[in-house]
Amino acid sequence: MLEILIHGAVSSAIYAMLAVGFTLIFGVARVLNLAHGSFYALGAYGTFVLTTHLKMPLLPAALLAVAFVAAFGVVVERVFVRPMRRSQLGVLMITLAVALVIEQALFLTFGSEYRNVPAFVDEKFTLGHVDVGGQRLLALGVGIVAIGALWLFIQYTRLGSAILAISQDPVAAGYMGIPSDRIFSIVMALSAALAALAGILAGPFLTVQPTMWLLPIVKAFAIVVVGGLGSIPGSILAALMLGYAETIVGYLISTSWTEIVSVAATLLMLVVRPAGFFGRRAAF
Amino acid sequence: MVGKKLNLAGATVFVAFMALLPLVFDSRYLIGVLTVSAIYGIWAVSWDFMSGLTGRENFGHSLFIGVGAYTAGFLNTLLGVSGWWSLPAAMVVAVLFALLIGLPTLRLRGPYFALAMLSGAVIMQRLMLIFWEHTGGEEGIHGIEPLIRSQLVFYYFVLGTLVAVTALLLALARSHWGLVLRAIRGDEATCQAAGLNVTFYKIASLLISAACAGAGGAIYAHYQLQVSPQLFAVVTSITIITMVYVGGMASIYGPVGGAILLVLLTELLRNFGEWRLMIYSCALILILFFLPNGLIAPTWQRIRARLGRRR
Numbered sequence: 001m002l003e004i005l006i007h008g009a010v011s012s013a014i015y016a017m018l019a020v021g022f023t024l025i026f027g028v029a030r031v032l033n034l035a036h037g038s039f040y041a042l043g044a045y046g047t048f049v050l051t052t053h054l055k056m057p058l059l060p061a062a063l064l065a066v067a068f069v070a071a072f073g074v075v076v077e078r079v080f081v082r083p084m085r086r087s088q089l090g091v092l093m094i095t096l097a098v099a100l101v102i103e104q105a106l107f108l109t110f111g112s113e114y115r116n117v118p119a120f121v122d123e124k125f126t127l128g129h130v131d132v133g134g135q136r137l138l139a140l141g142v143g144i145v146a147i148g149a150l151w152l153f154i155q156y157t158r159l160g161s162a163i164l165a166i167s168q169d170p171v172a173a174g175y176m177g178i179p180s181d182r183i184f185s186i187v188m189a190l191s192a193a194l195a196a197l198a199g200i201l202a203g204p205f206l207t208v209q210p211t212m213w214l215l216p217i218v219k220a221f222a223i224v225v226v227g228g229l230g231s232i233p234g235s236i237l238a239a240l241m242l243g244y245a246e247t248i249v250g251y252l253i254s255t256s257w258t259e260i261v262s263v264a265a266t267l268l269m270l271v272v273r274p275a276g277f278f279g280r281r282a283a284f
Numbered sequence: 285m286v287g288k289k290l291n292l293a294g295a296t297v298f299v300a301f302m303a304l305l306p307l308v309f310d311s312r313y314l315i316g317v318l319t320v321s322a323i324y325g326i327w328a329v330s331w332d333f334m335s336g337l338t339g340r341e342n343f344g345h346s347l348f349i350g351v352g353a354y355t356a357g358f359l360n361t362l363l364g365v366s367g368w369w370s371l372p373a374a375m376v377v378a379v380l381f382a383l384l385i386g387l388p389t390l391r392l393r394g395p396y397f398a399l400a401m402l403s404g405a406v407i408m409q410r411l412m413l414i415f416w417e418h419t420g421g422e423e424g425i426h427g428i429e430p431l432i433r434s435q436l437v438f439y440y441f442v443l444g445t446l447v448a449v450t451a452l453l454l455a456l457a458r459s460h461w462g463l464v465l466r467a468i469r470g471d472e473a474t475c476q477a478a479g480l481n482v483t484f485y486k487i488a489s490l491l492i493s494a495a496c497a498g499a500g501g502a503i504y505a506h507y508q509l510q511v512s513p514q515l516f517a518v519v520t521s522i523t524i525i526t527m528v529y530v531g532g533m534a535s536i537y538g539p540v541g542g543a544i545l546l547v548l549l550t551e552l553l554r555n556f557g558e559w560r561l562m563i564y565s566c567a568l569i570l571i572l573f574f575l576p577n578g579l580i581a582p583t584w585q586r587i588r589a590r591l592g593r594r595r
Contacts, residue, residue, distance in 0.1 A: 032395050032399070034402075080569070083573070084572070088394070088395060089339065089341050089398075090572065092341060092343070092395060092398055093341065093525075093568075093572055094569065094572055096343065096522065097522070097565050097568045097569045097572065098569070100518070100519065100522055100561070100564075100565040100568075101562065101565045101566060101569065104561050104562040104565060105562070107558070107561075108558060108559070108562060214406050214518065215406065215410075217402070217406075218402070218403040218406050218407065221399045221400075221402075221403055222403070225396070229394075256414045256415065259407055259410045259411065259414065260407065260411075262403070262407070263400075263403050263404060263407045266400060266403060267384070267385070267388050267389075267400065270388040270389055270392065270396060270400070271387075271388045274392050274396070
């Protein structure tokens with residue numbers, strides 16, 4: 001029981017880090033970014049390169065990787081997404097193509113074998129009677145702190161208010177003199193940084209290989225549909241639900257069936273309530 | 285009228301060319317490449333019929349291809365069913381999957397359909413690996429029997445299927461039905477206001493598209509004599525989408541040309557090996573930016589205009 005509680009919380013935290021960024025850039029810029037999973041992959045690979053090849057200590061390597069991915073997110077937004085933003089499908093196509101280019105670039109440089117990203121914490125801890133890897137607990141802790149910090153940033157800073165204003169009404173925000181293009185880049189950087197952080201924290205206990213961007217996209221999509229496209233509280237709630245649902249299915253039935261959960265949840269939610277729990281508009 | 289005759293003439297010349305190629309150069313290798321290109325043609329044209337016409341992009345066409353191929357594989361190796369039965373069976377299974385994903389997502393506007401198809405394909409690929417005891421895992425299913433022993437006859441069968449599928453979809457696309465699908469692409473709300481059951485049209489066209497893709501998957505399984513989870517991969521879908529973009533979206537005949545052109549080019553790029561998919565994805569980005577109307581359909585229209593004027 002306690003095992004389900006802890007492991008569910010860990011996967012929920014990782015899912016939340018992925019989904020919050022995914023939903024944030026959609027809510028603000030109406031961009032569904034299929035390259036979001038690539039940011040996650042680049043975070044893990046970036047840390048791998050910096051620690052293994054350049055022999056950097058782990059903490060600066062991780063921070064540098066996050067910064068690099070955030071900058072890369074801005075480049076993707078400026079160069080590829082912005083010219084396509086007129087059409088929703090153009091954005092989907094171009095981000096998917098970018099994701100594939102990144103996958104192939106990783107494949108050509110590192111090959112398809114699994115890579116090891118070093119863990120921050122190697123010891124195991126015993127909580128109650130459950131053994132949990134320290135890295136998992138760290139992922140849980142950092143996830144909570146990062147999302148909390150993002151929440152405070154959006155609620156209590158000037159820049160955060162500008163982000164909120166654009167997500168509520170882009171035209172009116174423009175009239176108030178909010179530079180929407182610059183805000184889009186900032187939000188893209190934030191969202192990419194969160195995804196990279198998730199990749200760095202989850203890298204040590206998940207597989208790091210070129211196609212690792214795919215499952216996060218599937219999970220983030222499921223979470224965002226259940227929680228409501230564009231809603232941050234919704235995606236946090238849905239991340240908790242998906243994280244626990246998968247852990248429970250894994251314990252009670254078999255880990256083989258956990259992958260079904262996200263797709264089943266997506267389709268079910270679209271039948272029952274397409275707007276999700278906190279969606280503002282039905283299917284926009 | 286002149287345009288119609290020219291179209292027919294162009295199509296006849298093209299099919300005759302494709303049919304004569306293996307007779308002129310008698311090489312097993314060439315026949316193999318041409319067979320693959322015709323199968324990709326079936327997939328590309330079926331993608332274009334649904335997504336090109338209605339503007340609802342399907343990022344998981346590989347789902348239909350994969351379930352079609354696996355259906356053929358299971359029926360043939362486990363139950364010993366003849367290949368000729370696996371074609372209709374693959375179509376039925378692909379249609380069932382299309383219903384499962386199309387029904388909840390196509391009644392909504394927005395990106396739900398595109399992403400749900402992507403998720404479906406990704407998860408099916410995972411499931412093929414997870415339940416490896418039944419599906420053969422990474423290796424897939426081996427020992428599928430060929431549909432037709434002679435390689436050349438099989439190629440003509442595939443080419444004939446491609447011509448039949450393209451003709452059928454082209455006829456549908458030029459009928460009242462196709463007009464409605466194009467109108468949905470233009471303005472869905474107006475179509476609804478005009479009393480059209482938009483959801484019905486979208487789902488029906490997805491089912492047709494899935495049936496053709498499933499049949500193509502089964503044919504592919506009987507050509508390769510094995511199936512692997514790689515069929516479900518996102519790159520399969522992207523390859524097909526690139527072919528459609530090269531051919532010209534919503535033109536139906538363009539994607540066939542795009543598929544054949546790209547498969548032949550890929551064979552020429554064989555030496556690049558690992559770089560192949562990288563070249564594909566970069567090509568897709570370049571086309572999205574610089575050639576949004578594609579290459580083949582606009583070229584044919586220009587040729588046709590010039591020929592028409594000369595008369």
